[in-house]
Amino acid sequence: MEEWAEKKVEHGKKKIWIGELSRELPASTQFDGFDISDAQYPPASWYGPNTTLSKLDIFKPLPEELVGKYDIVHLRFFMTVAKDSNIGLVLSNLEKMLSGHLQWVERDWLSKFPKTACETDDAHTQMTAFLHKWFNEADHFASASLNVLAHQHETPLPVYRKPYNEDNLIGTKAVGEKITDPGQKEWFQGMLRQCVEEVARGWWVDFEIVIVVGRKAMVGE
Numbered sequence: 001m002e003e004w005a006e007k008k009v010e011h012g013k014k015k016i017w018i019g020e021l022s023r024e025l026p027a028s029t030q031f032d033g034f035d036i037s038d039a040q041y042p043p044a045s046w047y048g049p050n051t052t053l054s055k056l057d058i059f060k061p062l063p064e065e066l067v068g069k070y071d072i073v074h075l076r077f078f079m080t081v082a083k084d085s086n087i088g089l090v091l092s093n094l095e096k097m098l099s100g101h102l103q104w105v106e107r108d109w110l111s112k113f114p115k116t117a118c119e120t121d122d123a124h125t126q127m128t129a130f131l132h133k134w135f136n137e138a139d140h141f142a143s144a145s146l147n148v149l150a151h152q153h154e155t156p157l158p159v160y161r162k163p164y165n166e167d168n169l170i171g172t173k174a175v176g177e178k179i180t181d182p183g184q185k186e187w188f189q190g191m192l193r194q195c196v197e198e199v200a201r202g203w204w205v206d207f208e209i210v211i212v213v214g215r216k217a218m219v220g221e
């Protein structure tokens with residue numbers, strides 16, 4: 001099990017979990033992928049065999065047919081969506097889907113940045129402090145009746161610093177478009193422009209990948 005968990009993270013490479021595993025595990029293994037939007041995933045034909053992709057809002061009551069259906073549930077990069085106030089709901093639904101293990105993988109942007117920033121700091125530091133906070137999934141696993149089996153921090157190989165940074169800026173731009181306060185929006189967009197200029201001058205971000213694996217508690221545990 002640990003081998004399986006580590007294999008799919010491999011120093012934080014941005015692999016598509018279902019796409020890789022469905023080619024490696026026996027053809028009898030079924031893979032179901034979910035997202036709130038079907039605009040987010042590649043065509044099903046690009047995946048390996050035995051794969052379905054469906055829409056699911058993880059904040060809504062879980063459809064009955066998914067209850068207890070999965071040996072393994074894998075969630076990655078949901079920190080921008082989940083908050084301390086609703087992570088309990090996310091974990092409760094994921095735990096309902098399970099008969100076995102949950103693996104949750106996140107980037108901890110703050111692992112290599114100061115937790116707060118001031119206006120003399122570079123744009124990346126200011127944006128990171130503004131956008132990101134860290135919640136510790138492992139702390140929340142216990143309240144969802146999940147026993148934590150592994151809690152690892154991995155630093156991606158240096159070659160991934162630049163692509164991850166660019167990926168982060170695409171997400172950051174999308175977040176900025178949702179800001180309603182005009183002054184804050186203007187500040188945000190100015191910072192983003194500076195970040196893009198910094199990238200052109202060779203800027204990159206360093207960060208850790210955090211992997212938590214939990215097992216559904218058995219009756220009496």
Ligand SMILES: C[S@@+](CC[C@H](N)C(=O)[O-])C[C@H]1O[C@@H](n2cnc3c(N)ncnc32)[C@H](O)[C@@H]1O
Nearest residue numbers: 035036037040056057058059076077078080081
């Ligand atoms: C940062 S992306 C991560 C995508 C992918 N898991 C990965 O590792 O590359 C977050 C994803 O969560 C999806 N999402 C947002 N709200 C959701 C919800 N309520 N239920 C399910 N998925 C949601 C978004 O559509 C988006 O594809």
